[in-house]
Amino acid sequence: MNMTKWMAVSVAAAAACGAMAANDKYVDWQWKAVEIQDKDADNNVRNQMDFTVPVHGPWLTLPSETGMTVTWITRIPCAGGIAYREKGTTNWVERWPVSYGQIDYSKDIHYYHLTGLKPATEYEYQLLSNLNAEETAYHMIVARSREIRSFKTVDQNRRNYKVFLTSDFHGGGRLCVDPMIDRSGAADADFFFFLGDNVEDGMYSNIRYFTTFGFLDDVTRKWGQFKPTIFMRGNHDIAGRDTFKYGEYFPQPDGKTYYAFRQGPCMFVAIDTMWPRKEKLQQEQYLKYLAEQAAWLKNLKQTKDWKASTFRVVMFHVPMFPGEGMKDPYAFFGEILADESQEGRVHAVLAGHEHEYARVNPNTKETRMAKRLNKDPKKYPGQYLKRSPIPDRFPYVSVLCNLCEAMTIEVSPEKLAFRSHDVNDDKGEFYDAFAIYPDGKVEDLIETTAFPFEAPKKK
Ligand SMILES: [Fe+2]
Numbered sequence: 244m245n246m247t248k249w250m251a252v253s254v255a256a257a258a259a260c261g262a263m264a265a266n267d268k269y270v271d272w273q274w275k276a277v278e279i280q281d282k283d284a285d286n287n288v289r290n291q292m293d294f295t296v297p298v299h300g301p302w303l304t305l306p307s308e309t310g311m312t313v314t315w316i317t318r319i320p321c322a323g324g325i326a327y328r329e330k331g332t333t334n335w336v337e338r339w340p341v342s343y344g345q346i347d348y349s350k351d352i353h354y355y356h357l358t359g360l361k362p363a364t365e366y367e368y369q370l371l372s373n374l375n376a377e378e379t380a381y382h383m384i385v386a387r388s389r390e391i392r393s394f395k396t397v398d399q400n401r402r403n404y405k406v407f408l409t410s411d412f413h414g415g416g417r418l419c420v421d422p423m424i425d426r427s428g429a430a431d432a433d434f435f436f437f438l439g440d441n442v443e444d445g446m447y448s449n450i451r452y453f454t455t456f457g458f459l460d461d462v463t464r465k466w467g468q469f470k471p472t473i474f475m476r477g478n479h480d481i482a483g484r485d486t487f488k489y490g491e492y493f494p495q496p497d498g499k500t501y502y503a504f505r506q507g508p509c510m511f512v513a514i515d516t517m518w519p520r521k522e523k524l525q526q527e528q529y530l531k532y533l534a535e536q537a538a539w540l541k542n543l544k545q546t547k548d549w550k551a552s553t554f555r556v557v558m559f560h561v562p563m564f565p566g567e568g569m570k571d572p573y574a575f576f577g578e579i580l581a582d583e584s585q586e587g588r589v590h591a592v593l594a595g596h597e598h599e600y601a602r603v604n605p606n607t608k609e610t611r612m613a614k615r616l617n618k619d620p621k622k623y624p625g626q627y628l629k630r631s632p633i634p635d636r637f638p639y640v641s642v643l644c645n646l647c648e649a650m651t652i653e654v655s656p657e658k659l660a661f662r663s664h665d666v667n668d669d670k671g672e673f674y675d676a677f678a679i680y681p682d683g684k685v686e687d688l689i690e691t692t693a694f695p696f697e698a699p700k701k702k
Contacts (some may be wrong), residue, residue: 251500252559266667269418270636272460291416292379293386294321298462299455300371301392304493306434306471307504308362308397311496315355316455318370323353324371324385329364330393352451354644363398367391377475392468399551401507403655407432410560410595410644411477414457416445419666423649424465426671427664431649433506435466436513438595438644439477450485454492473511476500477516477560477595501536503543509654510552512543516561516572516594532576540579544587554659554682555589556652562594562643569596583638583683590659591640591680598646600674601662602616604685605638611695612675616692640685646675659687 246634281287289296300315325333338355340347346485360366370388394681407429412419424430442453462472474493480486490498514536520526543549557580563573580589602611644650646665653660658681663674 258393266418266422268421270461270464271417271422272339272456277446290382290384290386292372292374292382292384292502294318294374295370295386296321299371299451299459300468302459302463302467303394303469303471304474305356305495306473308399309360310356310358310359311394311471312354312356313368313394313675314352314492314494315370317353318352320349320351321378322348322371322373322375323350324373325353325355325357325368326371326387327357327368328365329361333610335369339371339373341626346373348373348378352491354491356494356496356525360396365393365395367393368380368676369473391669394469394471397504397506397534399507401433402638403653405429405432406434406436406507406647406652406654407440407522408436408558408593408644408650408652410438410442410646410648411648413440413460413479413597414453415647416458416461417456419647420458420461420465422669423647423664424670426467426666427649427651427662429649429651430466430590432466433470434469434511435462435472436558437472437474438509438558438593438648439475440595441474442479443476445479445482445615446485446489447483448485450483450488450492453485459492473513474501475513475558476515476517480535481517501539503548505548505552507654508553508627508656509659510548510555510635512540512555512557514540514557514559514572514576516559517519517640517664518561519571537575540576542580544579552584554654554679556659557589557592559595563592565640581638585682589639590683591642591661592637593642593644595644595648597643599643600645600648601643602636602677603641604638605683609695611677611687611691611693612674614690615672616674616694628686639683640677640679642675658686 294317297315298318301313301314302315303311305312311323315323322339324337324339326337328335331369331650339355340350369391372386374383376383407424407427409423442457446453459467476489480489495502501513503512504512515532517532520529549555559572561569561572563569563577580592582588600612603609604611649664649666651662651664658678660678662676665672665674673689675691678686678688680686
């Protein structure tokens with residue numbers, strides 16, 4: 244989106260989801276001592292060398308049938324370990340950070356890619372900590388978190404479930420995460436997708452502040468320590484010098500930022516559209532990375548998981564409509580996704596970035612959304628669609644997500660039911676609601692209005 248429009252959004256970023264009305268609370272973060280009533284206080288008072296209460300996190304990422312990634316931040320650098328076990332068993336597996344043969348005491352951010360797990364299985368985990376002899380004279384205790392947290396690995400036999408999807412809330416989690424989840428009824432979702440522009444402005448000089456205060460603390464508080472989130476990058480998430488530390492907070496073992504997995508009937512594909520760059524070298528790398536992802540997507544279509552899925556949902560940050568600076572995603576992915584065969588079909592392509600809701604049905608150019616939004620015909624359809632040529636072949640549903648999108652997708656073997664909830668409305672109103680069937684057919688689930696496409700005016 245253009246800078247003027249974004250600035251207007253940025254000013255109200257924290258209030259983005261409630262600018263109009265309907266919020267009567269926000270979440271504040273404070274350091275706070277907590278009083279614990281305990282008859283055995285003398286023995287149970289926490290040792291000062293126990294760092295198993297994270298200052299941020301833990302948050303879960305990279306869900307798969309056999310793995311999960313756990314990341315958290317401790318108050319000071321220490322050896323941060325993890326103990327985990329299959330729920331119902333007694334033996335814990337412990338892992339500690341090892342660097343060049345030694346236990347590593349140097350980091351305050353810790354992550355583990357737990358691998359070799361059983362599919363469709365609940366695992367429990369505890370955080371561990373230890374200090375080295377340079378930090379403490381006596382108390383080199385191995386501390387173990389008092390909380391036992393848990394998560395479940397991906398279950399291919401799960402036929403009916405829900406996912407939650409948001410986009411572009413620009414660090415406003417303190418105000419908008421609760422209404423987004425509560426008003427969309429997404430607390431029981433299996434997975435949570437963030438389509439990017441998760442930070443308020445950029446990663447300018449303190450990624451930790453912008454990510455934790457902006458959204459990770461709220462994610463952890465609501466679901467993040469028990470259920471995985473797929474954090475995609477937007478152009479703001481790759482702006483600023485601290486963007487190069489991105490992998491410390493959202494680590495992937497392959498060093499990539501694109502990802503796909505299937506659960507039961509539906510496969511989810513997260514593409515990193517990045518953003519055109521100013522530096523020659525970086526621009527070349529940006530194009531190489533898009534080409535790398537296009538090759539990966541082509542291969543993905545040949546995998547067992549792709550073929551076993553009834554539905555495929557692809558997610559971008561920058562949309563594929565080839566307008567403004569967004570021609571690159573279309574150039575790299577447009578052709579691969581324009582596949583109408585049963586085994587190659589993509590059912591929906593969702594994107595953010597534009598801060599304005601719009602749906603375009605397969606092979607049409609009309610914009611659809613809830614009829615009630617027809618109150619101001621000048622406002623809809625989005626200016627964005629007016630200024631961007633729409634290609635002839637988009638054989639899937641294209642959705643542009645709202646600022647602070649609050650979308651649920653109910654997955655079943657029969658259909659995908661999408662509902663874009665109006666986060667400013669506490670009576671359950673929608674921006675849109677529709678279903679997609681295995682053959683790509685679309686059904687409106689509420690009364691909608693179709694706005695005809697207007698070709699952009701030539702300047
Ligand atoms: Fe964006």
